[in-house]
Amino acid sequence: MAEELNWDFEAFDLALGEAITLDMVKVDLKARVFWLPNAAKHNPPASVNVIKSWVRAFELLPECPIKWEAYFSLKAACYGVSETMGKAFDMALPLPKDKPSLLPSGIQKAVSSKQILKDPPISPPGEKRERKNKITQYPDDFETAWAEYPQRAGGADKAGALKSWNARLREGVTPAEMIAGITRYANFIRSTGKTGTEFVKQAKTFLGPSGHFREPWALPTSPAGGIWFNSPMDCDETIPPGFRG
Structure with missing residues (x-):
């Protein structure tokens, strides 16, 4: 992912670690699956065709718990748009018989980024101070x-x-x-x-x-075994500049 974004690996590692800590990203390292839990909620499907386009991508995901957690989240997001969208999801991606239904009772209502900016969530008193x-x-x-x-x-x-x-x-x-x-x-x-x-x-x-x-970070030594100095001022004038025997 760092290579795809043309990011320095260390910078990407730090950013990803922070995103995981804040629950913005969920990861299954063994299956190599990354999921953004809020993506569908803030970018709900605009049409039934969008839902149909998810099918192939979902089938390519390796089997892992996050895959099915994402499944029920996407389903909730579709029903949050409308019942028609929800039924379109059920038809495009029917739940396998061996998977129990985990759809939460409170279906997430899809929101747009404009709504988020207009009506930011209100934190309980003291929560911001505690987080800081x-x-x-x-x-x-x-x-x-x-x-x-x-x-x-x-x-x-x-x-x-x-x-x-x-x-x-x-x-x-x-x-x-x-x-x-x-x-x-x-x-x-x-x-x-x-x-x-x-x-x-x-x-x-x-x-x-x-x-x-x-790394060992061994102290640098002179060829004769003495410690190197950066400046002749660190040494006796009678000793050759640069080292002490």
Whole structure:
């Protein structure tokens, strides 16, 4: 999907992770099926022919729970437009006998984007404040990692780093593994004199799918085994510029 959109893979991974967290996208990774639950509700079928065009696409979907969750959602959206549209859906996509009817009692009423903009949903008192607080809260393990991460020139995207952190947790990476990688990287940055420069990776990139936190980040050494320095001012004048033996 990232290639189809011509997006950077890491940027797509972060965006998709956020969409899944907000229930804007449902995913079955094993079946490789992605579903947008609100798509049909906000883009209801304009004619019976549109419903008929869904048949072939639906048949191509691999068997998985999301497929049938989408089926009943599409059916509800059609009935939300009119009974005629609902019956057209039943005729075009009849429910197999081995599938129980899961149509919710409250059929979703299809709405247009203009209606959404005109009549935005009203949140209960305090809900917006609570949602905002959830966004700004950071787990203790992440705060430990963030405090250890080397400073870089320019802004620090803490929220982006948290998204990468959470994405790795979903993949089974432990907080200890990421913190250990950050510690190695921080030592490497300090030893090479790059702290506070643009050469320090963004934390969200370091914790991204490329797995930079798994790299050894061994301290650079001179051919004689000493530690490299960036400037002759870091060394004794009697020692050749660039390294200390």
